[in-house]
Amino acid sequence: MKVTIDGFPIDVEPGTTILNAARMIGGDIVPPAMCYYSKLEGSGGKCRTCLVKVSKGSEKDPRPMPKLVASCRTTVMDGMEVQNITSPEVIEARKGVVEMLLINHPLDCPVCDQAGECHLQDLGYEHGAAKTRYEFDRRTFEKIDIGDKIQLHMTRCILCYRCVFTADQITDHRIHGILNRGDHSEISTYIQKAVDNDFSGNVIDVCPVGALTDKTFRFKNRVWFTKPVEAHRDCDHEKCNGKVTLWYKGEDVIRVTARKDEYGEVEEFICNTCRFDKKKTADWVIEGPRKVSNKSVISANHYDTLKPLPVVKANPQLQQANKEQFERETRL
Amino acid sequence: MARKLLLEHINVPGINTFDVYRSKGGYAAVEKALKTLTPEEIVEEVKKSGLRGRGGAGFPTGMKWSFLAKPEGVARYLVCNGDESEPGTFKDRFLMTYIPHLLIEGMIVSSFALGANTSYIYLRGEMMPQIRILEKAIAEAKAKGFLGKNILGTGYDLELYVQPGGGAYICGEETALLESLEGKRGNPRIKPPFPAIAGLYGCPTVVNNVESIAAVVPIINDGGEEYAKIGIGRSTGTKLISAGGNLKRPGVYEIELGLSAEEFVYGDDYCQGIANGKRLKAVVAGGSSVPILPANLFLKTINNEARLMSYESLSDGGFATGTMLGSGGFIAYDEDQCIVRNTWNFARFYHHESCGQCSPCREGTGWMEKVLHRLEYGHGKMSDIDLLVDVSKKIEGNTICPLGDAAAWPVASAIRHFRDEFEWHVTSAYEATTRNYGLAHYADPLNAVVA
Numbered sequence: 001m002k003v004t005i006d007g008f009p010i011d012v013e014p015g016t017t018i019l020n021a022a023r024m025i026g027g028d029i030v031p032p033a034m035c036y037y038s039k040l041e042g043s044g045g046k047c048r049t050c051l052v053k054v055s056k057g058s059e060k061d062p063r064p065m066p067k068l069v070a071s072c073r074t075t076v077m078d079g080m081e082v083q084n085i086t087s088p089e090v091i092e093a094r095k096g097v098v099e100m101l102l103i104n105h106p107l108d109c110p111v112c113d114q115a116g117e118c119h120l121q122d123l124g125y126e127h128g129a130a131k132t133r134y135e136f137d138r139r140t141f142e143k144i145d146i147g148d149k150i151q152l153h154m155t156r157c158i159l160c161y162r163c164v165f166t167a168d169q170i171t172d173h174r175i176h177g178i179l180n181r182g183d184h185s186e187i188s189t190y191i192q193k194a195v196d197n198d199f200s201g202n203v204i205d206v207c208p209v210g211a212l213t214d215k216t217f218r219f220k221n222r223v224w225f226t227k228p229v230e231a232h233r234d235c236d237h238e239k240c241n242g243k244v245t246l247w248y249k250g251e252d253v254i255r256v257t258a259r260k261d262e263y264g265e266v267e268e269f270i271c272n273t274c275r276f277d278k279k280k281t282a283d284w285v286i287e288g289p290r291k292v293s294n295k296s297v298i299s300a301n302h303y304d305t306l307k308p309l310p311v312v313k314a315n316p317q318l319q320q321a322n323k324e325q326f327e328r329e330t331r332l
Numbered sequence: 333m334a335r336k337l338l339l340e341h342i343n344v345p346g347i348n349t350f351d352v353y354r355s356k357g358g359y360a361a362v363e364k365a366l367k368t369l370t371p372e373e374i375v376e377e378v379k380k381s382g383l384r385g386r387g388g389a390g391f392p393t394g395m396k397w398s399f400l401a402k403p404e405g406v407a408r409y410l411v412c413n414g415d416e417s418e419p420g421t422f423k424d425r426f427l428m429t430y431i432p433h434l435l436i437e438g439m440i441v442s443s444f445a446l447g448a449n450t451s452y453i454y455l456r457g458e459m460m461p462q463i464r465i466l467e468k469a470i471a472e473a474k475a476k477g478f479l480g481k482n483i484l485g486t487g488y489d490l491e492l493y494v495q496p497g498g499g500a501y502i503c504g505e506e507t508a509l510l511e512s513l514e515g516k517r518g519n520p521r522i523k524p525p526f527p528a529i530a531g532l533y534g535c536p537t538v539v540n541n542v543e544s545i546a547a548v549v550p551i552i553n554d555g556g557e558e559y560a561k562i563g564i565g566r567s568t569g570t571k572l573i574s575a576g577g578n579l580k581r582p583g584v585y586e587i588e589l590g591l592s593a594e595e596f597v598y599g600d601d602y603c604q605g606i607a608n609g610k611r612l613k614a615v616v617a618g619g620s621s622v623p624i625l626p627a628n629l630f631l632k633t634i635n636n637e638a639r640l641m642s643y644e645s646l647s648d649g650g651f652a653t654g655t656m657l658g659s660g661g662f663i664a665y666d667e668d669q670c671i672v673r674n675t676w677n678f679a680r681f682y683h684h685e686s687c688g689q690c691s692p693c694r695e696g697t698g699w700m701e702k703v704l705h706r707l708e709y710g711h712g713k714m715s716d717i718d719l720l721v722d723v724s725k726k727i728e729g730n731t732i733c734p735l736g737d738a739a740a741w742p743v744a745s746a747i748r749h750f751r752d753e754f755e756w757h758v759t760s761a762y763e764a765t766t767r768n769y770g771l772a773h774y775a776d777p778l779n780a781v782v783a
Contacts, residue, residue: 045522046690048730067729073522096726100695133719136702159688178517178688181500183698185688 003076005029005052006086018071018082019050023263029084030263032094032123034101034208035160036072038265043165044072047158048097049123053090056081068093091127098127103134104183105209106155114210116223116297119264120158139183146176146188147195149215149276150204154186157211163187163203170269171197187211198237201275205258205266216276217255223247224297226254228290233274233283240271245290246281253279262293334601335562337550337570338543339586342430348465350472353433359478361552365441366486369552374445378548380556382568387413387504387541388619388659389734390643393548399528400446401536409537410443410451411513412545415497415504417456418619419681420661423572424542426584428455428462432469436492438545440478441552443490446538450491453542454509457499466494501685505733506539507531508687519689520733541659543572564590567642571660578666580604593617593639593646594631597664610666613774614750617646618658620678621738623745624671625655626774636778651745667771672757672764675746676704682739693736696727700743707754710761717754721747750774 001014005022006029012021020038022030031052036044044050050072054065059079068090071082084090102124109115141154159178164187167174176189189195195203204212226247235242247255256275258266278284292299346352353359365374379394400408412435416424428435435453443451455463470492473479481489495513497503503512507521510532531537547569551559560568567589573596576582581604587596597612598605606612615630616622633639634653639646647654665674683701688694700723706712724740731737747754752772757764 045732048690048692051730070522070732093726093730097691097730100691100699100726103695103699134699136699158691159694161689180688181502182683182686182688183694185694 001076001078001080003078003080003082005082006084012076014075016076018052018054018069018074018076018080019044021076022071022082022084031071031084032119032126033072033263034119034123034158035162037162037165037206038263039269040162040165040169040206043160043162045070047101047160049094049101051090051093051097053083053087054080055083055087095127095129098123099129099132099134101158102128103132104139105158106138106140108156112156112210113213113218113223114156114207117264118210119208141186144188145193145215146212147200148193149272150195150200151213151215151218152187153211153213154188155211156209157187158209159185159187160208162206162208163212166203166206166269167195167197167200170202171199173197198271198273199239199269201272202258202266202269204275205260205269208264214255214275216279217247220254221249224300225249226298227302228292228298230259230287230290231284232287233278233285235271235274237271237273239269240274241268242270242274243268244270244274244284246284246286251281253281253284259290334586334588334591335570336586337559337562338427338434338546338572339431339584347431348429348433348469350433350469350476353431354476357553358433359437359473361549362437362440362478363484365444365552366484366488371445371447374441374548374552377551377556378445381551381559382556382563382566383544383547383551383559384567384643385541386543386547386571386659388418388621388656390657393540393544396528396540397442397446397538399526400538401529402447403536407450407533407535408446408448409532409535410439410446410448411506411509411532411537411539412439412451412453412542413504413506413509413539414453414455414459414462414542415501415509416542416659417499417501417504417685418621418659418661419678420576420616420663421574421619421659422576423574423584423660425459425462426574427542427546427572428459429465432462432465433473434546434549435466435542436469436473436479438548439492440473440483440490442538442540442545442548443492444488445548448538449489450493452513452532453492453494454503454513455494455496456503457496459496463494463496470494500687501681502687502733502735505735508733509539510537519687520735522732543660562588564640564642565644567644567657571641571657573641573660573662575603575662575664577662577664578607578610578669579664580607587641589640589642590645591641593641596641596662597631603664606664606666608666610668611771611775612664613667613669613771614665614671616661616663616665616742617655619661620663620681621734621741622656622658623651623654623741624675624749625653625745626749628775628778629653629749630655632778634778651741652748655745668768670708670768671746671750671753672704672708675743676701676708678742679704679739682735686735686739687733690732690736692727693731693739696723696736697739699723700727700739704743707757708764710757710765712754712758712761714755714758716758717747717751720744 031050034047051068052071058077146152179188233242341356383393384390503518508518512518527537612627633648679701683697686697724744727736728740753769
């Protein structure tokens, strides 16, 4: 099926969503996604940041769609034409969504462990206004431990439901969910520290913001001071293949996460033993440094290849001028 | 007096019992449909009648039925949406309380037409008395052989269940209703797939309003063409309007669509005008979600034609100067009512009822409520008015379900038509807390306003 996104044509399989078609093209035309997660069935459609305009429905029915559609949940039709960043309407709507996402967000990035790899931060920089028009108290919650190694800071949550889908689909059983409704709805286990499952740590990786954090890493370091290294180990767990990213500070492994792709989605889910308990270099087989996109703040301390500083060439004219000036001043 | 189809026998004592209802010609539609008509013929009759969904959107019922997927070996369901929670609307509750057998008769005929062997009536959790009434009526009908196995010896089986919800406005949205009926959290689903393809338990499902299903009974009794003769244009048949607010005689009225709006408010057969000799200031014509209109624009369209109570005439003028028939929750405001306070009240409702699934509605409804609260209590700023318009625009159309639109429209329309009242709340903040703005020019002849 042929679909055109912002003027870029691409052939995709029937049943592909607009978002995935855009990801195949890549570049700036990929709509941002805060709740959609390609590895989780049923996710998406909630955050509304991926709204796009369908200016031509299909070859058969060329009428445009009346409303903006969520690209993560709308499948392509043959001959569909989609406008993302070329449509002012989409940019305006997305700006509105970003503003809405941020009005109840605490904006505590300076003390948040997710800062530097936070999707909401990226989205805010890209689309948000510098100032907020919201002048009321933000909703707040107490921090709670939903598992012995996982802390929930609900105040930061944007209710993407990703962790709910993860618990449903990756772990044996889900014991956390959404309580209440509207802007006072919250992720909760109802009983604290109730989450104990071999794969429960993956909710930390799928969280697009700093709402679910790794208690073994909390406040240890800023991510951009750490060095990501790819490694693997022979994991006993039948569902885990032990391929991870180790985050080094000096000689110490201070965090272990699953490997994430360019859209921040994990490639393979890892078990809690790999994530929380194996924090020695000796536990792992090191593969090499992880490539970090130069758009990420984490890359600030990383160099792909060492380029020596250019040597300043001698400039005789300038030297002569300096010499003359020095002589004039000493004469006086 | 206009024709009454649904509430014809409403004043007969004991009409809520099977025997009295049967003696007044009840369940004739079931006999006619099951014994003489095929399911396709019933759908065809409903299509001919031009019946439009009475729940608010006004989508043609016959067309909705014909969209139902009919794969082999998969159960189909009919679900009756009795989750009537729109502020201002109470017609379905009235119908179910006083004439429950009409709904059950409609359910049997409709289920037969759609080939459903299990049907559900989903009610709002607060309607406990109605649940008891319906369950009693179902038991009566079952005892007389109109429900259960082999109805009237025709070989058609139907089980009818009443299911109360937890009491959430959002569960009146059809996909949220299905989620709730399945026992899950009442979050709207992302469409497509539509319920006609994959609805309840993933099976093809039709969700209809109580009144739409009840209206199938007179359609089968009299024939679709006869029904289509009532009404005006594409608004056929009769409609229950639940009139509330500062009216001399509020209540549920069955009107023929096409009745003039002036007749409805001031007519002797209907609301008999505004209570206590006051004057009409504003009208919400179809439940809290539809745009509010000032009295002059409600009684006359922008082209100075008389406005009629019909789907087309009420939406004449689009969102700029029109409104919608919606679910028929008619609310009248007299000159003593404060539009800002009313808008805040509506916004508070939508803030409370937003499911919290998608971000614009979850965050935006709360934001609008807080800004409106500030305006109403005299702490507002002039820029708040434009802020409200902007926020409502950011919500409208960008959400999963229509609750976002429903929250945005009353706010946007109140500011569109009553902007000077909002401004007065800012400029005379103290005065606004002690008295109301009054009627102002909202009932003046039109050309004075829209010059």
